Amino acid sequence: MPTFARLPAPDSVAQLVRWFWIPEWCLPAGQTSRQQLIAFPACNLVVEPAVVGLAGPTTGSSYRELTGTGWAVGALLRPAAVPHFATAPAVLRDRYQLLDLPALRERVGRAMLEPDDPPARHRQAVDAFATWLSDTVPPPRHEALLANRMADVIDADPTVRTVEDIARHLRLSARSVQRLAARFIGLPPAAMIRRRRLQEAAQRLRDDPETTLADVAADLGYSDHAHLANEFRSVLGLTPGAYRRRTDAAGSPRVEL
Incomplete structure (x- = not known):
């Protein structure tokens, strides 16, 4: 079944991210796992193997059907980080918008392929994500x-x-x-x-x-x-x-x- 890890934000991005979350799954062919999501009232920046997306604030519960093998590394954004990715976050309510951020996807994806030890892999992915954020998002005013x-x-x-x-x-x-x-x-x-x-x-x-x-x-x-x-x-x-x-x-x- 899918596994889930939640990691604290490094000090370098503590004003931008509340925490990072990482689900991973490897399901047998033909099997589906339906995950109900009850999200915080916030935006999430999410890296997946092939895409990066911004999940807007939600007004209800939602579901995701997991199949095959996959992972995601998400950052629960603090309010200060949101305007850098969405000038009008209300437009993104209950929506998922793809973003063109190849450097972020490449860095996090490389980290997720590295160690066989999940905790080490997760730490590397969070460090890569946090480094990209601190290099990209200006200090909050x-x-x-x-x-x-x-x-x-x-x-x-x-x-x-x-x-x-x-x-x-x-x-x-x-x-x-x-x-x-x-x-x-x-x-x-x-x-x-x-x-x-x-x-x-x-x-x-x-x-x-x-x-x-x-x-x-x-x-x-x-x-x-x-x-x-x-x-x-x-x-x-x-x-x-x-x-x-x-x-x-x-x-x-x-x-x-």
Whole structure:
């Protein structure tokens, strides 16, 4: 079955990348593995053997059918990196756009062919990816770093539940927060908050079989477990119970990007 690794971003690109993720698979002829993706509210720059693409921010869950042999090396981009690859990230919502970046594809592809030891191969691929980014993307300026702070506040503070909460943390107006989100992320701030809470809920349900939906809802600030269940269905297309059952099966969905 497919394997998955997540590696921290080197210090040289810590303001550009949250982490790197690497799936690899080698499936028998005729076999397919359907992977459900529940992505973070962010863009991903993805290198595959033959192409490089930019996956825009998503508004729901998605799937990828894996066949044969393959790999990908993805970078979960921080907001500061996004304008270098997409001037209007909202246009890329739920889309995958191919990019003409042959040097990046060649460097990462060469690294993925090297050692037989997967951890060593992954480290080399991340180092190659990070070196290309640091050589190519200019250092972030003040507004870009402010957009990073906005994303950090949403990700780290479960008490942040409205655009006004974000504005207070950043000492900005709500309108300024909305402009930052439009330029650097491509989703409204309220959608980022909603998506991040669902991301955390999905991970909790997957990682802790003993936790209850009511406990998860209370910890993440939902009014009750019914509210969480409704959000789960509307955004991810399945109930929390169905998601949990699928995570117990082979080829289970994972919080991947």
